[in-house]
Amino acid sequence: MNTLSTAIAMDGFVYQPPQSPYMPVIYHDDDIVVFNKPSGLLSVPGRQQAHRESLALRALRVWPDVRVVHRLDMATSGLIVMALNKAAQSHLSRQFQQRQPKKTYLAEVWGHPCESQGGIELPLRCDWPNRPRQIVDHTQGKYALTHWQIIEWREQTALVKLMPVTGRSHQLRVHMQSLGHPIIGDKLYASTPALAAASRLHLHAAQLSFYHPRSNQWLSFESPAQFS
Structure with a gap:
């Protein structure tokens, strides 16, 4: 795995994406992967090359067709789901547009x-x-x-x-x-x-519920907050 060995200045503060935990996976199947994103890690790559290290990039190294559905702020920790194919992305994106998923x-x-x-x-x-x-x-x-x-x-x-x-x-x-x-x-x-x-x-994004893009089953995930 590639890591960043140096801290990067970003918008007036230092961007130093955490290396441990690197990419905690809560659940995955052929269509979706649910992560427990650590605080301090961007959900998606930033505009500058120095800010590309992100959860999406780390996921791409494991699942080459992973697709972003929604985001969490860099400083926010917790649950985030990504799609593993185009059909799943379309289904999940439609749910988020219609405000069907439940987030706590x-x-x-x-x-x-x-x-x-x-x-x-x-x-x-x-x-x-x-x-x-x-x-x-x-x-x-x-x-x-x-x-x-x-x-x-x-x-x-x-x-x-x-x-x-x-x-x-x-x-x-x-x-x-x-x-x-x-x-x-x-x-x-x-x-x-x-x-x-x-x-x-x-x-911390502690609970996330949505319909599975293939089975249409209502899925619920939980992640306890660990503020430190």
């Missing part, structure tokens, strides 16, 4: 929300002068909805279950920031104490 994330947020659960319905768009940041924009933003529920109260933080209905870029991170409780370790959206509270983004 776990996040550790700074502070204690006043309520134990709720919904955040705020439209989002890219903050072009400050890419890749996203912002709330009630005029030009795209519809975005996130349901959330407190799982555990901690001394200065809370463990929250996040259930996005839409899949906008950085949706969960911006929505929790807008609630006044950013995800700790978030280098883009966290306040100073929230950023200092963790060395990585505490956001």
Whole structure:
């Protein structure tokens, strides 16, 4: 396996894709492969050659016809599915376009929300002068909805279950920031104490469910969060 032996500067910080775990596979068959992506690894290659090391590239070395269906932010860990043929990719992509898959994330947020659960319905768009940041924009933003529920109260933080209905870029991170409780370790959206509270983004794709592209069976996968 090819590895990166040196850290790479990327958008003001150092891109140093993890080598262990390298490419954890949760499940695979002739049509799909489900990974447990580590935090710090791009889902797909970046535009620059130095940023090509990614989960998709690592998968391509094993499955030459692997195809991307959806993505996770580089800093987010957890479950992601890829297709192993064109028919599977079309089937899965259609599901994601129609918002059929069910996704649940776990996040550790700074502070204690006043309520134990709720919904955040705020439209989002890219903050072009400050890419890749996203912002709330009630005029030009795209519809975005996130349901959330407190799982555990901690001394200065809370463990929250996040259930996005839409899949906008950085949706969960911006929505929790807008609630006044950013995800700790978030280098883009966290306040100073929230950023200092963790060395990585505490956001993990913990559950993923969808219809198998060949059998049409409803599949569900789980991955416990291991924030460290």
